[in-house]
Amino acid sequence: MSCWKGPEPLCLRPCCRTSGELNCDSNQKVSVGGLRIFVEFRNTIYASLRGIMNHIFPWTLTALSIIGAILNIRKKRSGFAVYTMANIGWIIVNIYHGIYAQAALFTVFTGLSIWGWIEWSRKKWSRHGGIL
Numbered sequence: 001m002s003c004w005k006g007p008e009p010l011c012l013r014p015c016c017r018t019s020g021e022l023n024c025d026s027n028q029k030v031s032v033g034g035l036r037i038f039v040e041f042r043n044t045i046y047a048s049l050r051g052i053m054n055h056i057f058p059w060t061l062t063a064l065s066i067i068g069a070i071l072n073i074r075k076k077r078s079g080f081a082v083y084t085m086a087n088i089g090w091i092i093v094n095i096y097h098g099i100y101a102q103a104a105l106f107t108v109f110t111g112l113s114i115w116g117w118i119e120w121s122r123k124k125w126s127r128h129g130g131i132l
Helices: 014-019 034-073 078-096 100-122
Strands: none
Touching: 034 078, 078 100
């Protein structure tokens, strides 16, 4: 097909904008005007979310996981709460990227974190007896 020249809806996908072709599904075509601005805004939001899910969120979860480990080493019960938050975040990231086996693993880790939180609330650890 050729470049958009008339009343036929314009595709706003980057591949179509650069080639000038109308080779998209009808669901992805929009008419020029206010709807085009909305679609461009939506595409910008989606691109930002992709950046967050691919870069910022995983590094934040990595930091939370390390903080949880440090808190557990220091025998702080709050480490389990931090682990639980990080594990839930990792479940979201893994599902987003289609890594379902790892999402299942982090679901188990989340359950273990909650179990640890509950167990540590039941026991009174002596100062010299340790946690083992």
